[in-house]
Amino acid sequence: MxxxxxxxxxxxxxxxxxxxxxxxxxxxxxxxxxxxxxxxxxxQFITDALRRRLDHSLFGYTVEPKEYWPTVQRWIRDHHQWEVPLEWFSYIPGIVKGIGMVINVFTNPDEKVIIQPPVYHPFRLTPEGNGREVVYNPLKENADGTYSMDFDNLAEVADEKCRLLILSNPHNPAGIVWGRETLARLADFCYDRGIIVISDEIHCDMALWGNKHVPFATASEKAAQCSITFGAPSKTFNIAGIVSSYSIVPNPEIRKKFYSWLAANELNEAPMFSPIATIAAFEQGxxxxxxxxxxxxxxxxxxxxxxxxxxxxxxxxxxxxxxxxxxxxxxxxxxxxxxxxxxxxxxxxxxxxxxxxxxxxxxxxxxxxxxxxxxxxxxxxxxxxxxxx
CATH class of the missing domain: 3.90.1150.10 (Aspartate Aminotransferase, domain 1)
Incomplete structure (x- = not known):
């Protein structure tokens, strides 16, 4: 077909x-x-949805379709058994851009960001480009070539200046689907030290071989309360050029601080074609x-x-x-x-x-x-x- x-x-x-x-x-x-x-x-169902809008040849200011966030909400509930209230969502203009925004909203120039290499290189470049020190918590390579988080090293390298940890979940480049126990342990560590976890979950809808993605925020209550989750349909449906990323923030204080900043700068407003492509992907894909x-x-x-x-x-x-x-x-x-x-x-x-x-x-x-x-x-x-x- x-x-x-x-x-x-x-x-x-x-x-x-x-x-x-x-x-x-x-x-x-x-x-x-x-x-x-x-x-x-x-x-084709995404192309058709975009074409139908193009046939209405007036491209002025638009509002988000009413079905936009309920469609994303339903997809996440059906695929990841995570019931996300609508007020937890916001559009963001790209996940790497979102990481940069979180760095600027939640850290001072003398504070630090933890990453877990080998990992997607913007996790390093974005904090460095914003003048923040990057702290390395390398993954441990196991005998069979797979990887595990090194919690002993994390305890050694994380000091009081560490304010964020950027998590790749699933992991890029190694394709790891992190288990609930690992994520909950990471949440315990970060929550207790006041470290916010940015969980990049852009590959979450592409689990293979019967593996099951666990959204970081669902691993425990501590995970929910110290997390900002980023996702998008772009990898799964090959629409990276149509920026369709979103953020999920359960903690009301973190959410108010981040989303107020997004709104003040009009960075939470989805361009015309993003909701159209997202709705088509999640309803028909x-x-x-x-x-x-x-x-x-x-x-x-x-x-x-x-x-x-x-x-x-x-x-x-x-x-x-x-x-x-x-x-x-x-x-x-x-x-x-x-x-x-x-x-x-x-x-x-x-x-x-x-x-x-x-x-x-x-x-x-x-x-x-x-x-x-x-x-x-x-x-x-x-x-x-x-x-x-």
Whole structure:
């Protein structure tokens, strides 16, 4: 019913994935499997909803549709068993932007932000760009290649100046679906020390292999009272260019402070097409979402099988959520520069290198497998030729 094998020509669309290859990788002839959007066509029901609005050719000031937040509320209740009162919601103009806003509203310049590398690099760049010190609480790598939170280290590095912790839930780049016990333990630590947890849950609707996403704020009452949750339909339905992010804040004091600031700066007002795309995605998207995730799971299996047979020195960590595969390339024995040279100049592939995700990312590469099988096959073949040729 849905053709995920269809190859979409994105030329002329201004897409980030292709347009900045020369700037970021030094050459434009690369197969891009880096930025975290999908090569699948945005589902037709979203395009149709947008087109219907475009047919009314007057684009003045608008209000949010009445069904906007009840639709988001219903989706979260149905998929994550979290009953979110409507007053807890607010639109935000992007999750990384939201992180920057929270940093400015809730921290002073001499205060600190905790992150858990290897992790999505804006978690480091955004606090640093706002003049805040970043405190590192690296994840522990387990014997099987999976990761755990290091609570002993967290207790060592967190001091009275630490005001925020940015949580990747599910985790990017390793695809971890954090368990309720881990999240509740983190909440105990942060609540007791007056640390607010920003939980980035943009990949929450993409749990794989029967895994179940646990919203941080549902892990315990302490989690609810020390958290700001960010989510969006953008990863799941491939609409990142239509900024459709939202915030959920259960604690009334935190909510008043944050949402009053958003309102004062008119940053809580969704642009015209965001609610339209969100409503279409959450009202009509379940069948498409399930089919897409099944295709992604097959692609992950394909990568695993291919590496096992042709690239045994590269070990893919199976993600529990999303379409990003964390490739352990350490057995290749290459330093950072030589690993980049292998992927970019020899294999002609654009991936995210592990070092950009911080401590523990050395020797890894992040591969986006949300792409038609033919493209994935070509990418792996080019990598095999580079490694074995």
């Amino acid at each position: 849905y053709d995920f094998n269809k190859i979409i020509d994105r030329s002329g669309s201004g897409d980030l994935k292709h347009e900045v290859l020369e700037e970021r990788y030094g050459r434009g002839d690369l197969l891009p499997l880096w930025v975290a959007d999908m090569d699948f066509e945005t589902p 379940e069948q498409w979402r399930r089919a897409m995730l099944a295709y992604v799971e097959d692609n992950i299996r394909y990568v695993e099988d291919y590496c096992r047979e042709h690239l045994p020195m590269i070990r893919p960590l199976r993600p529990e959520a999303s379409f990003l595969v964390w490739l352990d390339c350490r057995k290749l024995g290459l330093n950072h520069d030589r690993l980049i040279d292998l992927f970019v100049n020899k294999a002609r592939l654009a991936l995210n290198d592990g070092e950009m995700f911080g401590k523990g990312g050395e020797g890894f590469m992040r591969m986006n497998v949300a792409t038609p099988r033919a493209i994935l096959t070509q990418a792996l073949s080019q990598l095999k030729d580079a490694v074995c040729g």
